[in-house]
Amino acid sequence: MTQKLVRHVLDTIGELFPDAHCELHHSNPFELTIAVLLSAQCTDETVNKVTHTLFQKYKRPEDYLAVPLEELEQDIRRIGLFRNKASNIQKLCQLLLDKYDGQIPEKHEQLVELPGVGRKTANVVVSNAFGVPAIAVDTHVERVSKRLGLAGQEDSVLEVEKKLMKKVPRDEWTQTHHRLIFFGRYHCKAQNPACDVCPLLDKCREGKQRMKPSKRRKTSTNN
Numbered sequence: 001m002t003q004k005l006v007r008h009v010l011d012t013i014g015e016l017f018p019d020a021h022c023e024l025h026h027s028n029p030f031e032l033t034i035a036v037l038l039s040a041q042c043t044d045e046t047v048n049k050v051t052h053t054l055f056q057k058y059k060r061p062e063d064y065l066a067v068p069l070e071e072l073e074q075d076i077r078r079i080g081l082f083r084n085k086a087s088n089i090q091k092l093c094q095l096l097l098d099k100y101d102g103q104i105p106e107k108h109e110q111l112v113e114l115p116g117v118g119r120k121t122a123n124v125v126v127s128n129a130f131g132v133p134a135i136a137v138d139t140h141v142e143r144v145s146k147r148l149g150l151a152g153q154e155d156s157v158l159e160v161e162k163k164l165m166k167k168v169p170r171d172e173w174t175q176t177h178h179r180l181i182f183f184g185r186y187h188c189k190a191q192n193p194a195c196d197v198c199p200l201l202d203k204c205r206e207g208k209q210r211m212k213p214s215k216r217r218k219t220s221t222n223n
Contacts, residue, residue, distance in 0.1 A: 001149050005203070006167045009148055010176060012199050013183045020178035022128045024048065029104040029129035030096075031055055033114070034089060036121045042080045050078055061093035061102050088116030106130045119158070123177075133173040137161045140184025141177065147188060147206050 026032040111122035123136035145151040195207040
């Protein structure tokens with residue numbers, strides 16, 4: 001894909017979702033880290049419902065360690081993989097107290113060492129909490145990037161991230177991450193993408209394929 005075409009794709013998605021942002025509710029880097037950790041294989045909407053009460057009960061790492069693991073599990077039981085996540089939260093909080101004075105570290109390489117924090121989570125935290133340009137590749141970013149040809153169909157998540165970092169101007173990384181998520185979440189959905197009203201249909205091989213059967217059906221109906 002040429003740089004001119006990349007620019008066209010970014011600008012078009014930007015026009016559709018100019019105000020795209022992190023939809024996980026949080027008021028500080030610690031809450032954001034917990035929220036992103038909880039969001040793995042779970043919708044932001046569900047996470048926000050859980051953290052609405054969770055963040056009132058637990059303010060600091062010490063608070064999460066002051067209760068039995070079973071109690072924390074019950075507090076987040078509506079979240080997928082809640083037992084594993086509860087365990088990781090307590091381990092993460094202990095490490096924060098042992099190594100970082102109870103504060104979320106600002107460097108990517110330090111974040112990925114935290115229990116339950118992978119590359120995607122670390123990218124979300126550094127970009128949203130600390131203003132460091134980053135592209136976190138979640139399921140929406142991966143799907144949209146591959147459909148629009150910004151990445152190859154067989155690319156791994158890391159390869160998708162590297163290709164986006166190469167094609168998108170660095171100062172637009174975080175903004176592009178949010179816009180690709182909104183585009184994938186509200187327009188280019190996994191099961192029912194809005195191909196019929198998509199301004200990027202001509203750039204999407206999968207979209208063109210999806211639209212062909214409907215044209216044939218219309219023809220047969222008219223006959």
